[in-house]
Amino acid sequence: MDFETVADALYAGEPAGFVTARNAAAREAKAAGDAALAERIRALRKPTLAASVVNRLARAGSTALAELAELGPALRDAHAKLAGAELRALTQRRHELIRQVMRAEVPRLSEPVAREVEATLEAVAADPETAGLALAGRLTSMVTQSGGEQWLTFAAAPANIKTKRKPEKEAKKPPKEPAKTGPKPAKKVTSLEPARRRREQEKAERERREAAERAKREREERDRLRRVAQTLARERDQARRELVRAERVAEQASTRAEELRTRLADAETRAAQAGDDLDAARAAFDGAEEAARKAKEAAEN
Template sequence: MGVDELAEELYALSPGEFTAARDRAAAAAPRGERGAIRALRRPSLAAWAVNLLTREDRSRVTSLLRLGEELRALHRRPADAGRMRELAGRRRQLVAALSRRAGQLTADAGRPVSDAVLREVEDTLRAALADPGAARALAAGRLTKALPAPAGFGAEPVAPEVTGDGEATVHELRPPSREAAPGRAPAGRDAGRRSGGSGRKRAEGRGGGAAPGAGEARRASVTDLGEHARAQERAGRERRERARGARAAAEELARAAADSEDGASSAEQTLEEARGRLEQARAEVSGLAEELRRAKRSLSAAERAERAARAPADRARQEAGRNRRRAEEARAEAERLARERPGGRRGGRRPGTSP
């Protein structure tokens, strides 16, 4: 089984089962695939609910994605207002129906989720309606986090970052940047003109003509405005750099938090397994202790029986010894009597016979 097929099976599991199943699969996989398997991230409850919805109710999820394509197309060009209202109504109904279905599926799977989690499910569905990248991530069925809802359907979409483990991180959908209206000069230029005009009026009011040094004053004012604009630009660049740094730090912390969650889940699973082994060992020890008690009782009974049988056995041995001696004495007497002749003579040669 390849990594993709394994990921399909893992992301169908509940978050509580994910980490242990992933670690077992990584341990059993070929060496070259272990890193990719261990990189698969455990889904949050909301992400798992959406993945489950994608697998179990594919037809309605497909309807949602097609509705999102049509809505995005209408927002890109002038559209019929009546058609837009119709699609917006369908969007609300479909999101609500899919959210309820996700709640039913999680409950049927033995892990009902809270209303807060279902709100994250709805946010993810709305993100898929507004953003094609979010739609692709949802259709893959391997989300690890809920997607943020767009700030507005007409917002400018930012494609999600899809990682190797199927995770899609969608930034907040931002409205298009507001450009300067045609024919309107930038604020700095307007300020310069206003400053120059007021300077001229003041100069004319003081003597009916150009005051001495008025040109130098205007040039100094323009220079100051230019310096101010450049300072504002530098400050803007610094703010953007700080914002990028803060976003990078936040993403790094989020990855570290996800790793910590996976580590905690793995540790909890290991703890549960150790507790199970401990209970089993305790049961075995209890059984062995009972067997030992029974064996000790049997040993005590056998010792008592041995002691009780020892004296009769000794007496029987002694009696047997006495009987053996009597028997030997009786045999000896019988032999002696057999060698003697009648009249008290011993058996031997008769008188007058040769040997």
């Protein structure tokens, strides 16, 4: 028995039977005289349902999972170089791979577990350590991205939106009047020109203010949605941490129950043996007493 073989067998099985199989392997290693191996085996953590799904993909030789792990270095490099086009292409490919896996797995999973599987697949592309555990089929719980890798969860930010001003209408030119002979028209004919220009300027200024106001509202809405997304992400991460803690408590309780069952079985065995010893002692005592009585009678006769 060696640690790698035992670990592979445990993580290849179903989570429901993990604790029982792990404790049995640990007892076997201890009975064989290898206390250190028994301790390492007992320290193995039970995988969650989401982790077991990813482990199963790795053991089935999923090409999508392998490609997700390979995308990680390229994504980090494109992000470091601010290569927008390359980053968008790689991000799109990551989404396609995750959708490919989820289309095959989701029909068999509940909605919460499906969300955890999707988050773990995103982390496979974000974190080299997670990718290594996933490819080895040794994940134990849902994995999320660290704060510095959250950029991988979202699509590339859109380019800054420039507010387009409506083109000003070309000023209508007054119709040309046929040349007239005689005295020039009075100045009051052209006195409307400044008022027209003022109206056009006021209209252009109004349109500019409206465009600026629309752009401001759009920025405020984007900021609000970003804050909401951050709040929901924090709540999601908190829920995931609480789930992991609950799973650990449940695993510890299961381990404790298994130990108590073992101790109870040992105690029952010892009690049964003590009962047998007591019966034997009573029989021996009765036999000795009978022999003493017969010896006394013989002496009196």
